[in-house]
Amino acid sequence: MLLLRCQLKRALPQKVLCEFCAVMGKLQSKLKHSTYKYRPDGIIEERIQTKAFQEYSPAHVDTVSVVAALNSDLCVSGGKDKAVVVYNWKTGNVVKRFRGHDREITKIACFPKSNQFFSGSRDKTVMMWDLHGPSQPRQQFSGHAMVVTGLAVNPDSSQLCTGSRDNTLLLWDVGTGQCVEKASVSRNLVTHLCWVPREPYILQTSEDKTIRLWDSRGLQVAHIFPIKQHIQTYCEVSEDGNRCISCSSGFGGEGCEATLWDLRQTRNRICEYKGHFQTVASCVFLPRALALMPVIATSSHDCKVKVWNQDTGACLFTLCLDGSGPLTSLAIGDTISLLCASFSRGIHLLRVDHSQGLQLREVAAF
Numbered sequence: 001m002l003l004l005r006c007q008l009k010r011a012l013p014q015k016v017l018c019e020f021c022a023v024m025g026k027l028q029s030k031l032k033h034s035t036y037k038y039r040p041d042g043i044i045e046e047r048i049q050t051k052a053f054q055e056y057s058p059a060h061v062d063t064v065s066v067v068a069a070l071n072s073d074l075c076v077s078g079g080k081d082k083a084v085v086v087y088n089w090k091t092g093n094v095v096k097r098f099r100g101h102d103r104e105i106t107k108i109a110c111f112p113k114s115n116q117f118f119s120g121s122r123d124k125t126v127m128m129w130d131l132h133g134p135s136q137p138r139q140q141f142s143g144h145a146m147v148v149t150g151l152a153v154n155p156d157s158s159q160l161c162t163g164s165r166d167n168t169l170l171l172w173d174v175g176t177g178q179c180v181e182k183a184s185v186s187r188n189l190v191t192h193l194c195w196v197p198r199e200p201y202i203l204q205t206s207e208d209k210t211i212r213l214w215d216s217r218g219l220q221v222a223h224i225f226p227i228k229q230h231i232q233t234y235c236e237v238s239e240d241g242n243r244c245i246s247c248s249s250g251f252g253g254e255g256c257e258a259t260l261w262d263l264r265q266t267r268n269r270i271c272e273y274k275g276h277f278q279t280v281a282s283c284v285f286l287p288r289a290l291a292l293m294p295v296i297a298t299s300s301h302d303c304k305v306k307v308w309n310q311d312t313g314a315c316l317f318t319l320c321l322d323g324s325g326p327l328t329s330l331a332i333g334d335t336i337s338l339l340c341a342s343f344s345r346g347i348h349l350l351r352v353d354h355s356q357g358l359q360l361r362e363v364a365a366f
Contacts, residue, residue, distance in 0.1 A: 078105025163190030
């Protein structure tokens, strides 16, 4: 018994010290352990970050479904908490929170060079918001029979195209809020839409494994790309409008790829990017200023963001966001930053690091 009392007396200061460190730890940046995997040619194949990163107050209280950049300081995000949030990722502050949807936010689309943006939801509606306006939507677009799964704004911001799991695309006049065109294709469960820069065309991916190019003048199918083997989850068009990427669903490495397509006359498949082990949910063309070669980035349900050589299909770098859960959305923040939405850990701010070649580093989470 005497020995036990002595042990307790010696243990007490250590306990107090631990509690003090735990309290202090809340004010400091978090650390992660590190693992590396190398390919035979010496290129880093996988890296879990070791450097400290800043953990800001979360933008959402639940899963973040989608994130988009509003400008070089602000992003717009939506998720299961039904909120549309404008966040300054450089200061870690919520700028404005919008509420109006009754269910999860599924898509966000921003006006080019504007403070206005759209949100689509599982409540079947699309709402238009103004950063400098009231917290209520400026305009509401109602016409789909199921969840909204695609949003795209034309280059002059006069038209909005929306898509849904109800197999339809709707073309709206932004100024009046009226639907001006409607198209429906059997089994065309829309997964994503994007407008081709400086063109009247809209690119669309679908659960029927098809990628379609629509002509907004009459909302007619202008081209159908060769059918893939898996559901096409997302699409993105390059700034020059010459190329596009699509992403595939999959599991265990089957499917799980991104595909580069030519949008010009031939409209052929150019390259495939294989290396993810679960569904690829998002893809982006990285700014040319980031590297000496054209590169793209993909995010996947396998918790990884990969950077690829656009021309050869070689994986240049893989960042594992441990504990994030499935990665749901990827967006260009500025010339050196990426925003990555996740199922379990909110939004990750990633920075391109050239200190040891082209790498990605997580610098903040919110």
